Amino acid sequence: MNAPPPDLADHSDHPRPRSLTDLFVSFTLLALQGFGGVLAVVQREMVDRKRWLTQEEFIEDWAVAQIMPGPNVVNLSLMIGGRYFGVPGALAALAGLLAVPLVLVLVLAVLHARFADNTFVAGALRGMAAVCAGLIGAAGLRLAGALKKSPLPLPWCVALSATGFILVALLKCPLAWVLFGLGGLSCILTYRRLKA
Amino acid sequence: MTAPLHLTLAWADWLNLFVHFLTLSLMSVGGAISTSSEMHRFLVEQHHWLTQEQFNQSIALAQAAPGPNVLFVALMGWQVGMNAGSTGAALFGVLVTMVGIMTPSTVITYAAARWGHRNRDLRAVRAFKQGMAPIVIALLLSTAWIMASSVGGDVLAHWPLWLTAVVSGLVIWRTRIHLLWLLAAGAVLGALGVI
Numbered sequence: 001m002n003a004p005p006p007d008l009a010d011h012s013d014h015p016r017p018r019s020l021t022d023l024f025v026s027f028t029l030l031a032l033q034g035f036g037g038v039l040a041v042v043q044r045e046m047v048d049r050k051r052w053l054t055q056e057e058f059i060e061d062w063a064v065a066q067i068m069p070g071p072n073v074v075n076l077s078l079m080i081g082g083r084y085f086g087v088p089g090a091l092a093a094l095a096g097l098l099a100v101p102l103v104l105v106l107v108l109a110v111l112h113a114r115f116a117d118n119t120f121v122a123g124a125l126r127g128m129a130a131v132c133a134g135l136i137g138a139a140g141l142r143l144a145g146a147l148k149k150s151p152l153p154l155p156w157c158v159a160l161s162a163t164g165f166i167l168v169a170l171l172k173c174p175l176a177w178v179l180f181g182l183g184g185l186s187c188i189l190t191y192r193r194l195k196a
Numbered sequence: 197m198t199a200p201l202h203l204t205l206a207w208a209d210w211l212n213l214f215v216h217f218l219t220l221s222l223m224s225v226g227g228a229i230s231t232s233s234e235m236h237r238f239l240v241e242q243h244h245w246l247t248q249e250q251f252n253q254s255i256a257l258a259q260a261a262p263g264p265n266v267l268f269v270a271l272m273g274w275q276v277g278m279n280a281g282s283t284g285a286a287l288f289g290v291l292v293t294m295v296g297i298m299t300p301s302t303v304i305t306y307a308a309a310r311w312g313h314r315n316r317d318l319r320a321v322r323a324f325k326q327g328m329a330p331i332v333i334a335l336l337l338s339t340a341w342i343m344a345s346s347v348g349g350d351v352l353a354h355w356p357l358w359l360t361a362v363v364s365g366l367v368i369w370r371t372r373i374h375l376l377w378l379l380a381a382g383a384v385l386g387a388l389g390v391i
Contacts, residue, residue, distance in 0.1 A: 063328030070301025101263020127386020133344035134365030140336030164334025187327030
């Protein structure tokens with residue numbers, strides 16, 4: 001059960017999860033650190049700390065997770081779990097991501113009516129959200145280092161990233177336009193630069 | 197939470213709910229939240245299984261709690277079940293909505309990822325994965341910006357919140373400090389009313 005399928009066994013050059021339990025526990029701890037979203041925590045824990053993925057692998061997996069239906073972080077956890085242990089790994093990562101947070105959010109729903117108006121609670125949530133905004137920005141900055149290995153010249157990458165930021169953050173364009181329009185353009189440019 | 201609605205749900209209604217979330221799952225490119233307007237139409241306007249307030253609370257609570265935001269779907273199932281009268285029904289509601297929203301997208305993504313991994317040397321697959329990198333980075337920076345604006349609002353009026361976001365971003369970018377320390381610091385500063 002712990003032997004990965006042959007086509008997945010090509011990641012011996014960096015650390016990997018030891019077992020299904022390791023995957024489950026890692027994803028549970030990771031999920032519990034994500035307030036207002038877990039994606040940036042995945043980058044922090046999986047790439048910077050545990051090194052189960054390189055920055056390039058993270059970006060590649062995330063591009064797929066984003067294009068496919070379903071919550072991005074759920075898709076990403078499936079792919080990370082599946083990379084090392086096939087279907088059981090995907091399910092272990094998914095269960096880790098969802099099980100404990102699900103119980104917590106239901107408890108919160110029950111408590112909510114009583115504490116929603118408490119200014120301490122509201123303030124604490126606001127403070128944590130500010131930290132999370134910083135966390136997500138930092139994940140973007142860290143990954144920008146991976147652009148140096150792109151087949152595209154660096155100034156092109158920066159121009160594409162800046163355009164994407166302006167479209168999504170400032171002009172509030174629908175995500176699908178940016179993914180398929182700007183993303184498509186970027187993929188075509190990359191395709192032309194790659195040797196067949 | 198008191199139930200402002202009193203429903204009687206037959207098996208056909210549960211099945212209807214389940215099938216609806218199965219189809220929503222297939223459409224949820226960009227995350228389950230992108231289908232929330234359709235959930236609103238179905239749950240609040242068409243069937244009156246949730247009140248407007250319960251709908252809003254489900255999304256806000258899931259954002260405030262740790263864990264993936266998709267758990268707002270579980271909260272909707274929970275509230276529909278509570279409206280139907282019992283905690284047992286509420287747990288069943290969680291099961292129906294979560295299995296519905298997760299199963300199709302999970303199966304498709306897993307199959308696509310395996311296909312992409314097996315064919316990772318194809319020029320088109322490499323172009324897709326490497327070509328998307330600038331966009332992925334743009335989306336992360338955009339999310340950070342949008343999140344900071346939604347908590348902080350106007351930069352001048354709420355500069356301590358923005359400063360907290362920028363400082364924690366720099367600390368995380370440059371160090372390996374554990375996130376929980378920063379989250380705890382943010383929570384304390386927020387609870388004390390400093391930011």
